[in-house]
Amino acid sequence: MRGELTAALWAEALKVRRSLMPWVTLAAITLAGVVGAFFMFVLQDVDRAEELGLLGSKAQLTGGTADWPGYFALTAQTASVGGLLIFGIIVIWLFGREFSDRTLRDLLALPTSRTSIVLAKLLVAFAWCLLLLALLVLFTLVFGALLDLPGWSATSAIRGVGMVLLTGALTVGLATTYGLVASVGRGFLPAIGAMFLTVLLAQVVAAVGYGAWFPWSVPSLMAGAAGPDQGPGIVGVGSVLLVGLASVTATLAWWERADHPS
8 A cells, every 4th residue: 555655646746747737836825925925015004005106095904914913814814715726726636637638547547546546646735735835934934024024923923823824724624625526526627616616605604704614714714814703613623624534535435436437
């Protein structure tokens, strides 16, 4: 099993290295980091931003503060909403490309178990997403230092980075559901549709106050999008873990048992 998994991991890593997807996701996470820094720059001095032409005279920015806690909270919210899209695209691409490129039959003909193939895809996805998450944290630290934001302390930094990483990890877990949809739907489009639907529903459900009961809303609540007193609680976090575990289990079962015509 270990040898099969190692071979499957090597094959998946080779596919990633030979594609443009790593560069696309790198550009996306870099853009997210730059946008977060831009908002902090504007919030530092709104009048200055207007004078520089960076902000329209009728624009209004609320709900943020130009300090380290506020920047970490903004980054965590970016990891929850933007991360769901970026991480979701990664998982969808890893699973859906086998159907769109018509390589599934050749893949299943290899002397490698289907379980090893799915686990390799998931492990590559987790490593890829966590690397992007680490880069987002790095961008936050660098840009925050360049902006000379107030409120820095070891405690606030540990708490802020921990919140970003936890929010991002929960988001990665939710992204596994799109791998299941891409497998069952045999391609990209059903999974992309499911991704946008869950992102939309997450915002709506959180807005009406039931986000803690909808797993896809939990990362945003964890990041403080609904306020510091509107966390998801143990039930919300537990629901995300259950969804992730159920998605991985269902994906493994589908690839093991489902018929895969060419």
